[in-house]
Amino acid sequence: DVKVTQSSRYLVKRTGEKVFLECVQDMDHENMFWYRQDPGLGLRLIYFSYDVKMKEKGDIPEGYSVSREKKERFSLILESASTNQTSMYLCASTRTSGGLGEFGPGTRLLVL
């Protein structure tokens, strides 16, 4: 019953490293989202994509980029990881406006 998967559950990286977080969905959804979740701040939208090759900035895009080369895959890239990017990263997808029904399991990233 695989729906949204993320490449890693836990990741430890060093400051300055380039980090790739992968998200794959098997539901043929057009829309995909990357959020980060921090205690007391809730989920904040980093980037989203409504179609292949399309990307839109969310509320906190600084320090991040994304890639959507195929419909099922949405990658989040930390160009030069910093300690303030230590967080839980959640990918989600949806076909319609019926809410984000499917989140991935999340990637807990620690940047040292």
Place this chain on the structure above:
Amino acid sequence: QKEVEQNSGPLSVPEGAIASLNCTYSDRGSQSFFWYRQYSGKSPELIMSIYSNGDKEDGRFTAQLNKASQYVSLLIRDSQPSDSATYLCAAAVDSWGKLQFGAGTQVVVTP
């Protein structure tokens, strides 16, 4: 800045009682609202959606929406220890699935 506000809790509820969670939102243009449940260390799961003023019931959950007051609530009847989780309120920003989330309310159901 569009905002969704929730009390952080924790909200302590005796087993079998009703848990009442509240949420307010700032964007009058929001038309759709959602409640997610998130267990510790897990990702959020959608439990309720509501689009019209009034109540919507699904099992032990009831969502209430008042657009004039910009207020959404979630009632959990006959609370069980398995309901202990953080509940996230979200408002749709657009019609494509983009959501604005509150910080979440932690619910603790005590036996």
